[in-house]
Amino acid sequence: MHTAFFLLLGASLARFLLRHPGEPRTPWIIALSVALALLYVLGPALGSASPAGAARGTGGRARTSVVPWLGLVVAVWVVLVVLAPSFAWCAVPLFYTGLRTLPARPALVLIAVLTAFVVAAQWRLADRFDPNLLLAPPAVAAIATAGFVHMQRQAARQRDLIDDLIRTRRELAATERREGTLAERQRLAMEIHDSLAQGLSSQRMLLQAADRVWDGDPAKARAHVRTAAAIAERSLADARRFVHDLAPADLAEGGGLVAALRRVAARESRAALPVRFHVEGTPTALPERTEAALLRIAQGALANVREHAGATAAALTLTCLDDEIVLDVADDGRGFVPAEVPAAGTGVRGHGLPAIRARARALGGTLSIESAPSEGTVLTVSIPLPAPVAPEPR
Numbered sequence: 548m549h550t551a552f553f554l555l556l557g558a559s560l561a562r563f564l565l566r567h568p569g570e571p572r573t574p575w576i577i578a579l580s581v582a583l584a585l586l587y588v589l590g591p592a593l594g595s596a597s598p599a600g601a602a603r604g605t606g607g608r609a610r611t612s613v614v615p616w617l618g619l620v621v622a623v624w625v626v627l628v629v630l631a632p633s634f635a636w637c638a639v640p641l642f643y644t645g646l647r648t649l650p651a652r653p654a655l656v657l658i659a660v661l662t663a664f665v666v667a668a669q670w671r672l673a674d675r676f677d678p679n680l681l682l683a684p685p686a687v688a689a690i691a692t693a694g695f696v697h698m699q700r701q702a703a704r705q706r707d708l709i710d711d712l713i714r715t716r717r718e719l720a721a722t723e724r725r726e727g728t729l730a731e732r733q734r735l736a737m738e739i740h741d742s743l744a745q746g747l748s749s750q751r752m753l754l755q756a757a758d759r760v761w762d763g764d765p766a767k768a769r770a771h772v773r774t775a776a777a778i779a780e781r782s783l784a785d786a787r788r789f790v791h792d793l794a795p796a797d798l799a800e801g802g803g804l805v806a807a808l809r810r811v812a813a814r815e816s817r818a819a820l821p822v823r824f825h826v827e828g829t830p831t832a833l834p835e836r837t838e839a840a841l842l843r844i845a846q847g848a849l850a851n852v853r854e855h856a857g858a859t860a861a862a863l864t865l866t867c868l869d870d871e872i873v874l875d876v877a878d879d880g881r882g883f884v885p886a887e888v889p890a891a892g893t894g895v896r897g898h899g900l901p902a903i904r905a906r907a908r909a910l911g912g913t914l915s916i917e918s919a920p921s922e923g924t925v926l927t928v929s930i931p932l933p934a935p936v937a938p939e940p941r
Contacts, residue, residue: 549587552640556584559634567631576631583623583637590616590644613648620644621657625664632668642691646699655692662688737902741843745850746782750775752853781814804838805830805865808845812863815849821860822849828867837930840906841865841874847899848876848926856880856924871912871931879923885916903928 560580567573590613621641627634638661645657665684757771798807805826812824833841845863852861858880866873904914907928918924 548640548643552587552637553584555637555640556580556634559631559637562633563631566633572630576627579623579627579630580634583620583627586616586620586623590620617644617648617657621661628664628668632671635665635668638662638665639687639691642688643695646692646695658688658692733905737843737847737906740899740902741847741850742785743782745846746778746785748850748854749778750782753778778814798835798838798842803830804833804841807838807842808863808865811842811845811849815853815861820853820858823860823862825862825864826867827864830865830867833872833932837872837910837932840910841872841928841930844874844903844906844928845876847903851899852876852878852880852924856882858923869932871929873930874928876926877923882918882920882922882924884920885918 560576563576564573624634624637624641627637641661642658645654645661648654649657662684665688669684753771753775757768757775760771761768798804809824812822816822849861849863852858856878858878861876861878864873864875864877866875900914900916903926907914907930910930912928912930915927915929916924917927
């Protein structure tokens with residue numbers, strides 16, 4: 548629009564000089580044309596007269612400073628149109644300037660005034676009556692106004708959509724952070740429950756047993772204390788592993804999942820509760836996440852057996868299949884009704900089962916429990932394995 552204004556102003560001045568050379572009003576026309584050009588140049592300097600200034604939303608102070616400028620520009624243009632009607636078409640860029648800088652109603656009044664001067668100027672230039680002179684300027688003004696209003700509405704709609712998008716992205720990011728925090732808390736809670744909490748529980752039971760036989764059987768009491776010390780050492784290693792990378796300490800010692808489960812079975816074995824470990828199938832390399840989850844599940848299940856089952860024997864069985872790996876934890880304890888397992892946090896049996904189920908579900912696996920009162924329990928966790936990638940033909 549700025550370029551169009553100066554082109555129209557220059558063309559109008561050139562037309563006047565070519566058609567009216569040497570007239571007394573020529574110096575006035577030239578002076579007013581230069582003054583109008585200089586005044587128009589001042590518009591962007593005032594801020595809101597330029598699109599950038601309007602986009603920045605400089606507010607009421609900028610509009611207050613622009614209104615007198617626009618009035619002065621229009622006044623000089625009106626004088627030019629009265630002296631030389633050919634300057635009338637400079638009104639088109641002034642339409643947009645008024646729409647950009649004034650509120651809606653004053654802008655429409657200004658456009659109506661400018662259009663009336665254009666019609667009068669064209670009527671003066673015509674040799675005879677022409678209906679187009681009455682219809683064309685209002686039509687151009689209407690098209691220009693409608694186009695500008697439509698663009699303004701589109702721009703406002705785009706701004707609203709962008710604001711909604713930014714707000715939605717912020718809400719989504721906040722939700723993801725909250726969900727990530729909750730998931731991490733749950734994971735840490737399961738890690739602590741399946742390692743440190745179990746170790747502390749075993750130490751308490753061993754120390755209580757040592758206290759009971761301290762006077763009557765010092766050798767057995769010392770054995771309980773040594774076992775508790777070994778469990779404390781293992782718990783300390785787990786705690787250090789949490790700080791490092793939260794990987795189970797048994798896996799860090801090497802040998803893979805089979806060796807880690809064998810160590811867990813040996814450590815959990817007692818004279819009153821031997822734990823047997825058995826492998827079926829051919830063990831294969833598993834993702835670290837799967838190995839860690841199965842090891843924690845075994846630890847949690849054995850902790851439940853030790854604390855709640857009243858069993859005299861337990862067994863860990865790892866079954867390696869082509870498409871899944873299955874871990875069974877069986878005991879010959881008092882059993883229970885799986886449907887009646889209370890929710891986690893009630894302080895009775897079942898506290899570790901939600902954690903086991905959550906670990907299995909996180910890997911796309913399933914947990915099944917077979918148990919009945921006085922018939923023992925078999926806990927089965929099945930984890931699917933990714934399909935092997937077939938070698939590409941050569």
